[in-house]
Amino acid sequence: MVVGAGTAGAGAALQLARKGLRVILLDRRGPEAGGAQWQNGVLDRHFEQAGIEPPAGDERGGANLLTHIVGPDGTRAVSITSPTVGADMALLGRRLRRLAAEAGVEIVDHAEIRSVVVERGRVTSVDVRVNPSGPGVPAQRILRAALFVDASGRGGVLRRHSPALDPWCASVSRSELCSAADVHFEISDPDGARRFLARHGARPGETVTAIGVSGGYSTRAVAIDADLGRVGVLVGCVANGRYSTGPKMVEDFVRSEPWVGPRLHGGFGVIPLRRPYARFTAPGLALVGDAACQVFPAHGSGIGIGLIAGRMLADAVGGTTDPGDEHVVWRYQAAFQHEFGGLLVASDIFRRLGTELGEEGVAALVRSGLMTETATEGGLDQRWPEPPASEVLALAGRLVRAPSLARRMLPRLARGQVAIGVGSRHPDTVDVAALERWDRGVQRLLGPLPA
Ligand SMILES: Cc1cc2nc3c(=O)[nH]c(=O)nc-3n(C[C@H](O)[C@H](O)[C@H](O)COP(=O)(O)OP(=O)(O)OC[C@H]3O[C@@H](n4cnc5c(N)ncnc54)[C@H](O)[C@@H]3O)c2cc1C
Incomplete structure (x- = not known):
């Protein structure tokens, strides 16, 4: 059972089903609301390593965009062609769910975990309340599984119930969280946008990323379309209350730049900014994605690494008689730490x-x-x-x-x-x-x- 149908959970469910396991994927929200719902910068090679086609068509936004990095006072640091590709996370999430369903995964939305049963140190079943049509009479289901995968994001709904994991997986402190937002707007005054770009020696279709704008660890990337029709503002800073917040950084930018028009879409959230937990597997349980802090801390990117983790988990447990055996899931943890632990x-x-x-x-x-x-x-x-x-x-x-x-x-x-x-x-x-x-x-x- 995989809990959480964000990219890490949907990806892990898909990979486990590809290995022939019978998989159920739960999310407390509906298909249009689970996981990231904004634009993310991702790397094609991460998708390839995860065995998932990189974003294409409508799912794929700008690629190889020229990015000008400037300091907090506007001084130019460098201009580089970004190796990342923009991905529409809502479309990517939908694709992963569709692929998972095609591979045989049973997907249950609006499912809340009520309690977790641990027997002799192993998570063995959960009590789930399913409410498929919003308010109404919820159905109750007790679900047993040989392996539970906690992919519920940084809150980690299952990990704190595991006596083996609890001492290893402390809640992430606010000094290790990034408050981030990604919001897209219409441009109401193209000349104003042109002047903003010119101030930074940039042209339409390029991105101006200011660093250190709200604390040493902070960023504000402003990506203006080539036709000066739209602008995307991606921001982040440490979420410990000493600095701003993602939504406030966007608000301040919009207030200072009158050429920014009505909001089109976007979202905000909080990203764990620490290395992965040293231990993220236990009898009957494995964590993937933000639940395990599988994020590149230098800029809070977790999509690619979370997808690769799902593949590594499936490689470790596929073909075994007990996929939740402590020795089996440890193999996933060791493989992940060997490849990414040092880098992270x-x-x-x-x-x-x-x-x-x-x-x-x-x-x-x-x-x-x-x-x-x-x-x-x-x-x-x-x-x-x-x-x-x-x-x-x-x-x-x-x-x-x-x-x-x-x-x-x-x-x-x-x-x-x-x-x-x-x-x-x-x-x-x-x-x-x-x-x-x-x-x-x-x-x-x-x-x-x-x-
Ligand atoms: C504004 C912003 C910009 C970002 N930009 C980038 C970027 O450019 N590149 C990049 O790689 N990363 C980026 N990130 C980080 C990236 O979005 C996350 O690392 C990634 O989404 C984590 O995926 P996940 O599946 O582990 O967790 P989530 O996306 O948080 O998904 C968790 C899922 O679990 C469900 N859930 C939670 N609790 C329960 C429960 N009790 N029961 C059932 N289901 C539950 C939730 O509904 C959700 O669907 C950004 C994050 C933010 C906030």
Whole structure:
């Protein structure tokens, strides 16, 4: 049973059914409201790795768009062709559900988990209330399953009921959450939009992304259509109350730019910005997507990695006699940590560095020239960027000229470099003591959480 029909849950249900398992997929909301409902930047290669066709047709928005990155004071950092592709999340969600249904998945909407039964440490059944037509008399169903998959997003409705997972999966603190929004508007004054673009040396069809606009870790990407008809505003900042919020950042932008016309569509939400939990499987239970914090922390992207996790889970449990066996689901966790664990810890270190630098530090970073095209492209491509040999000397010179920035950045970057290799040392087989040692090592690399 997969709980949560967002992209991670619908993807996992599809992959499990492809392996021949009998799968039921539940969501507490309806087909038009579950999961992300806005535009997301995704990577084709993530879809390919997950065994799912990349977005195409109406589902596929702009690709390879020229993006101008500017600091909080408007200073240009770099201009790069973004490796991401825009995806209409509502259409992607619908496609994943359709594919899952075609593969034999039973989908039950408007289903609320009432209680979870744990027997000898293993989640064995849930009590579900199903209310298919809104208000009315709900049906009650007790559902047993060999494997439960918690794909219910950052709240993780099942994980807290597992005695094995509870100590490993603390609720994500507000300093590790991103308040994000993606809203699209008509442009009521094309000349105003043209002037906005010109201010940043940009042209219609390009994106202007300002970083450090509300705290060191924050972004505001303004994407203006080539025909000056529409604009998309994608924003995010740390959600601990010290900064703005996603919806407020959009509101402030609209107020300051009178050429922005009526709102067309959009949405907002909160994204976990921490590395994945060290342990996200337990007897009878596996977490995927935001429920496991399978997100690239440096910019809060979770779609691609969540889809790949579903594939890895299905690869680990397919063909086994008991897909919920602790040793079987651990194989999924180990495979995921081996491939992504180190990268996501390194990305978390980088995300913490951004918060620590603050708005002034980010402005200084942009002015120093240390934010290179290679580094920015690598980040957007969800890789740990390695500067080419030809850039190393120039970067060293820039670091010498910005000593206070260098003092703050170098230790973090060195730890990030070490972190890349840490995922491969996650224990292969069930060994909680070894996992605790591994996690302590990861904590040391991360250092304290910035305020
Ligand atoms: C504004 C914004 C912009 C973003 N931009 C990007 C981007 O550009 N690129 C990118 O890769 N990522 C982006 N993200 C992050 C990305 O959207 C998430 O990482 C991703 O949607 C997580 O998918 P998920 O399936 O794990 O969780 P969700 O999408 O949260 O889905 C969880 C599902 O579980 C259901 N559910 C919850 N509780 C229960 C329950 N008790 N019982 C039954 N069902 C339940 C919910 O209804 C929902 O359908 C963005 C997020 C936001 C908010």
